[in-house]
Amino acid sequence: MNTKAEQPKGTNAADIGKLVLAGLVLAAGIFAYSWFGRDGSISSSIRLLGVLAAFVVASAIAAFTALGRRVRNFIAESQFEMRKVVWPTRDETIKTTGIIILVVIVLSLLLGLIDLILKSVILDWLLKLGG
CATH class of the missing domain: 1.20.5 (Single alpha-helices involved in coiled-coils or other helix-helix interfaces)
Known part of the structure:
Protein backbone atom coordinates (compact mmCIF):
# COMPACT_ATOMS: atom_id res chain seq x y z
CA MET A 1 0.00 0.00 0.00
CA ASN A 2 1.26 3.42 -0.83
CA THR A 3 1.42 5.80 2.12
CA LYS A 4 2.10 8.95 0.12
CA ALA A 5 -0.26 11.84 0.70
CA GLU A 6 -2.57 12.64 -2.16
CA GLN A 7 -1.52 15.68 -4.13
CA PRO A 8 -4.12 18.29 -5.06
CA LYS A 9 -5.77 17.57 -8.39
CA GLY A 10 -6.22 21.18 -9.49
CA THR A 11 -4.28 22.52 -12.44
CA ASN A 12 -3.01 26.06 -12.60
CA ALA A 13 -2.78 28.37 -15.59
CA ALA A 14 0.93 27.70 -16.12
CA ASP A 15 0.31 23.96 -16.42
CA ILE A 16 -2.52 24.52 -18.87
CA GLY A 17 -0.32 26.85 -20.90
CA LYS A 18 2.49 24.28 -20.97
CA LEU A 19 0.10 21.53 -22.10
CA VAL A 20 -1.31 23.77 -24.82
CA LEU A 21 2.22 24.62 -25.95
CA ALA A 22 3.12 20.92 -26.03
CA GLY A 23 0.03 20.22 -28.13
CA LEU A 24 0.91 23.02 -30.52
CA VAL A 25 4.50 21.76 -30.92
CA LEU A 26 3.22 18.26 -31.68
CA ALA A 27 0.60 19.58 -34.09
CA ALA A 28 3.26 21.70 -35.82
CA GLY A 29 5.46 18.62 -36.25
CA ILE A 30 2.61 16.64 -37.78
CA PHE A 31 1.64 19.56 -40.01
CA ALA A 32 5.26 19.96 -41.18
CA TYR A 33 5.39 16.24 -41.99
CA SER A 34 2.43 16.53 -44.34
CA TRP A 35 3.37 19.98 -45.70
CA PHE A 36 6.89 19.03 -46.75
CA GLY A 37 5.68 15.72 -48.15
CA ARG A 38 3.47 17.34 -50.78
CA ASP A 39 6.18 18.15 -53.28
CA GLY A 40 8.49 15.25 -52.39
CA SER A 41 11.57 17.45 -51.95
CA ILE A 42 12.29 16.13 -48.44
CA SER A 43 12.54 12.39 -47.86
CA SER A 44 10.03 10.69 -45.60
CA SER A 45 12.74 9.53 -43.17
CA ILE A 46 13.81 13.13 -42.49
CA ARG A 47 10.18 14.19 -42.11
CA LEU A 48 9.65 11.29 -39.69
CA LEU A 49 12.66 12.43 -37.66
CA GLY A 50 11.05 15.87 -37.51
CA VAL A 51 7.84 14.42 -36.11
CA LEU A 52 9.80 12.38 -33.57
CA ALA A 53 11.73 15.50 -32.55
CA ALA A 54 8.45 17.40 -32.13
CA PHE A 55 7.12 14.51 -30.01
CA VAL A 56 10.21 14.56 -27.79
CA VAL A 57 10.02 18.34 -27.34
CA ALA A 58 6.28 18.18 -26.61
CA SER A 59 6.84 15.36 -24.11
CA ALA A 60 9.61 17.34 -22.41
CA ILE A 61 7.36 20.39 -22.11
CA ALA A 62 4.46 18.31 -20.77
CA ALA A 63 6.74 16.53 -18.28
CA PHE A 64 7.13 19.76 -16.30
CA THR A 65 3.43 20.02 -15.48
CA ALA A 66 1.56 18.50 -12.54
CA LEU A 67 0.10 15.92 -14.91
CA GLY A 68 3.60 15.07 -16.14
CA ARG A 69 4.82 14.57 -12.58
CA ARG A 70 1.89 12.28 -11.85
CA VAL A 71 2.63 10.25 -14.98
CA ARG A 72 6.31 9.96 -14.03
CA ASN A 73 5.35 8.84 -10.50
CA PHE A 74 2.93 6.29 -11.93
CA ILE A 75 5.59 4.87 -14.26
CA ALA A 76 8.14 4.70 -11.43
CA GLU A 77 5.70 2.91 -9.14
CA SER A 78 4.71 0.53 -11.95
CA GLN A 79 8.36 -0.36 -12.53
CA PHE A 80 8.77 -0.95 -8.79
CA GLU A 81 5.77 -3.28 -8.76
CA MET A 82 7.02 -5.12 -11.86
CA ARG A 83 10.19 -6.02 -9.95
CA LYS A 84 8.00 -7.86 -7.42
CA VAL A 85 6.42 -10.12 -10.06
CA VAL A 86 7.55 -13.75 -10.05
CA TRP A 87 7.56 -14.88 -13.66
Missing part, protein backbone atom coordinates in the same frame (compact mmCIF):
# COMPACT_ATOMS: atom_id res chain seq x y z
CA PRO A 88 6.99 -18.57 -14.50
CA THR A 89 9.82 -20.69 -15.80
CA ARG A 90 9.93 -21.91 -19.39
CA ASP A 91 8.86 -25.40 -18.30
CA GLU A 92 5.87 -24.06 -16.33
CA THR A 93 4.83 -21.91 -19.30
CA ILE A 94 4.99 -24.84 -21.75
CA LYS A 95 3.02 -27.14 -19.40
CA THR A 96 0.36 -24.51 -18.73
CA THR A 97 0.02 -23.75 -22.45
CA GLY A 98 -0.39 -27.47 -23.19
CA ILE A 99 -3.10 -27.81 -20.56
CA ILE A 100 -4.96 -24.79 -21.96
CA ILE A 101 -4.80 -26.17 -25.51
CA LEU A 102 -6.09 -29.54 -24.28
CA VAL A 103 -8.98 -27.92 -22.38
CA VAL A 104 -9.93 -25.84 -25.43
CA ILE A 105 -9.98 -28.95 -27.66
CA VAL A 106 -12.06 -30.95 -25.16
CA LEU A 107 -14.56 -28.12 -24.66
CA SER A 108 -14.82 -27.59 -28.43
CA LEU A 109 -15.62 -31.26 -28.97
CA LEU A 110 -18.12 -31.21 -26.11
CA LEU A 111 -19.91 -28.12 -27.44
CA GLY A 112 -19.90 -29.58 -30.96
CA LEU A 113 -21.47 -32.79 -29.63
CA ILE A 114 -24.12 -30.84 -27.72
CA ASP A 115 -24.87 -28.81 -30.87
CA LEU A 116 -25.18 -31.99 -32.95
CA ILE A 117 -27.53 -33.61 -30.41
CA LEU A 118 -29.72 -30.50 -30.13
CA LYS A 119 -29.86 -30.17 -33.92
CA SER A 120 -30.97 -33.75 -34.35
CA VAL A 121 -33.52 -33.51 -31.54
CA ILE A 122 -35.05 -30.27 -32.77
CA LEU A 123 -34.89 -30.72 -36.53
CA ASP A 124 -35.37 -34.45 -36.87
CA TRP A 125 -37.59 -35.34 -33.93
CA LEU A 126 -39.64 -32.32 -32.83
CA LEU A 127 -40.34 -30.84 -36.27
CA LYS A 128 -41.34 -34.20 -37.76
CA LEU A 129 -43.84 -34.80 -34.96
CA GLY A 130 -45.66 -31.57 -35.79
CA GLY A 131 -45.67 -32.16 -39.56
Whole structure:
Protein backbone atom coordinates (compact mmCIF):
# COMPACT_ATOMS: atom_id res chain seq x y z
CA MET A 1 0.00 0.00 0.00
CA ASN A 2 1.26 3.42 -0.83
CA THR A 3 1.42 5.80 2.12
CA LYS A 4 2.10 8.95 0.12
CA ALA A 5 -0.26 11.84 0.70
CA GLU A 6 -2.57 12.64 -2.16
CA GLN A 7 -1.52 15.68 -4.13
CA PRO A 8 -4.12 18.29 -5.06
CA LYS A 9 -5.77 17.57 -8.39
CA GLY A 10 -6.22 21.18 -9.49
CA THR A 11 -4.28 22.52 -12.44
CA ASN A 12 -3.01 26.06 -12.60
CA ALA A 13 -2.78 28.37 -15.59
CA ALA A 14 0.93 27.70 -16.12
CA ASP A 15 0.31 23.96 -16.42
CA ILE A 16 -2.52 24.52 -18.87
CA GLY A 17 -0.32 26.85 -20.90
CA LYS A 18 2.49 24.28 -20.97
CA LEU A 19 0.10 21.53 -22.10
CA VAL A 20 -1.31 23.77 -24.82
CA LEU A 21 2.22 24.62 -25.95
CA ALA A 22 3.12 20.92 -26.03
CA GLY A 23 0.03 20.22 -28.13
CA LEU A 24 0.91 23.02 -30.52
CA VAL A 25 4.50 21.76 -30.92
CA LEU A 26 3.22 18.26 -31.68
CA ALA A 27 0.60 19.58 -34.09
CA ALA A 28 3.26 21.70 -35.82
CA GLY A 29 5.46 18.62 -36.25
CA ILE A 30 2.61 16.64 -37.78
CA PHE A 31 1.64 19.56 -40.01
CA ALA A 32 5.26 19.96 -41.18
CA TYR A 33 5.39 16.24 -41.99
CA SER A 34 2.43 16.53 -44.34
CA TRP A 35 3.37 19.98 -45.70
CA PHE A 36 6.89 19.03 -46.75
CA GLY A 37 5.68 15.72 -48.15
CA ARG A 38 3.47 17.34 -50.78
CA ASP A 39 6.18 18.15 -53.28
CA GLY A 40 8.49 15.25 -52.39
CA SER A 41 11.57 17.45 -51.95
CA ILE A 42 12.29 16.13 -48.44
CA SER A 43 12.54 12.39 -47.86
CA SER A 44 10.03 10.69 -45.60
CA SER A 45 12.74 9.53 -43.17
CA ILE A 46 13.81 13.13 -42.49
CA ARG A 47 10.18 14.19 -42.11
CA LEU A 48 9.65 11.29 -39.69
CA LEU A 49 12.66 12.43 -37.66
CA GLY A 50 11.05 15.87 -37.51
CA VAL A 51 7.84 14.42 -36.11
CA LEU A 52 9.80 12.38 -33.57
CA ALA A 53 11.73 15.50 -32.55
CA ALA A 54 8.45 17.40 -32.13
CA PHE A 55 7.12 14.51 -30.01
CA VAL A 56 10.21 14.56 -27.79
CA VAL A 57 10.02 18.34 -27.34
CA ALA A 58 6.28 18.18 -26.61
CA SER A 59 6.84 15.36 -24.11
CA ALA A 60 9.61 17.34 -22.41
CA ILE A 61 7.36 20.39 -22.11
CA ALA A 62 4.46 18.31 -20.77
CA ALA A 63 6.74 16.53 -18.28
CA PHE A 64 7.13 19.76 -16.30
CA THR A 65 3.43 20.02 -15.48
CA ALA A 66 1.56 18.50 -12.54
CA LEU A 67 0.10 15.92 -14.91
CA GLY A 68 3.60 15.07 -16.14
CA ARG A 69 4.82 14.57 -12.58
CA ARG A 70 1.89 12.28 -11.85
CA VAL A 71 2.63 10.25 -14.98
CA ARG A 72 6.31 9.96 -14.03
CA ASN A 73 5.35 8.84 -10.50
CA PHE A 74 2.93 6.29 -11.93
CA ILE A 75 5.59 4.87 -14.26
CA ALA A 76 8.14 4.70 -11.43
CA GLU A 77 5.70 2.91 -9.14
CA SER A 78 4.71 0.53 -11.95
CA GLN A 79 8.36 -0.36 -12.53
CA PHE A 80 8.77 -0.95 -8.79
CA GLU A 81 5.77 -3.28 -8.76
CA MET A 82 7.02 -5.12 -11.86
CA ARG A 83 10.19 -6.02 -9.95
CA LYS A 84 8.00 -7.86 -7.42
CA VAL A 85 6.42 -10.12 -10.06
CA VAL A 86 7.55 -13.75 -10.05
CA TRP A 87 7.56 -14.88 -13.66
CA PRO A 88 6.99 -18.57 -14.50
CA THR A 89 9.82 -20.69 -15.80
CA ARG A 90 9.93 -21.91 -19.39
CA ASP A 91 8.86 -25.40 -18.30
CA GLU A 92 5.87 -24.06 -16.33
CA THR A 93 4.83 -21.91 -19.30
CA ILE A 94 4.99 -24.84 -21.75
CA LYS A 95 3.02 -27.14 -19.40
CA THR A 96 0.36 -24.51 -18.73
CA THR A 97 0.02 -23.75 -22.45
CA GLY A 98 -0.39 -27.47 -23.19
CA ILE A 99 -3.10 -27.81 -20.56
CA ILE A 100 -4.96 -24.79 -21.96
CA ILE A 101 -4.80 -26.17 -25.51
CA LEU A 102 -6.09 -29.54 -24.28
CA VAL A 103 -8.98 -27.92 -22.38
CA VAL A 104 -9.93 -25.84 -25.43
CA ILE A 105 -9.98 -28.95 -27.66
CA VAL A 106 -12.06 -30.95 -25.16
CA LEU A 107 -14.56 -28.12 -24.66
CA SER A 108 -14.82 -27.59 -28.43
CA LEU A 109 -15.62 -31.26 -28.97
CA LEU A 110 -18.12 -31.21 -26.11
CA LEU A 111 -19.91 -28.12 -27.44
CA GLY A 112 -19.90 -29.58 -30.96
CA LEU A 113 -21.47 -32.79 -29.63
CA ILE A 114 -24.12 -30.84 -27.72
CA ASP A 115 -24.87 -28.81 -30.87
CA LEU A 116 -25.18 -31.99 -32.95
CA ILE A 117 -27.53 -33.61 -30.41
CA LEU A 118 -29.72 -30.50 -30.13
CA LYS A 119 -29.86 -30.17 -33.92
CA SER A 120 -30.97 -33.75 -34.35
CA VAL A 121 -33.52 -33.51 -31.54
CA ILE A 122 -35.05 -30.27 -32.77
CA LEU A 123 -34.89 -30.72 -36.53
CA ASP A 124 -35.37 -34.45 -36.87
CA TRP A 125 -37.59 -35.34 -33.93
CA LEU A 126 -39.64 -32.32 -32.83
CA LEU A 127 -40.34 -30.84 -36.27
CA LYS A 128 -41.34 -34.20 -37.76
CA LEU A 129 -43.84 -34.80 -34.96
CA GLY A 130 -45.66 -31.57 -35.79
CA GLY A 131 -45.67 -32.16 -39.56
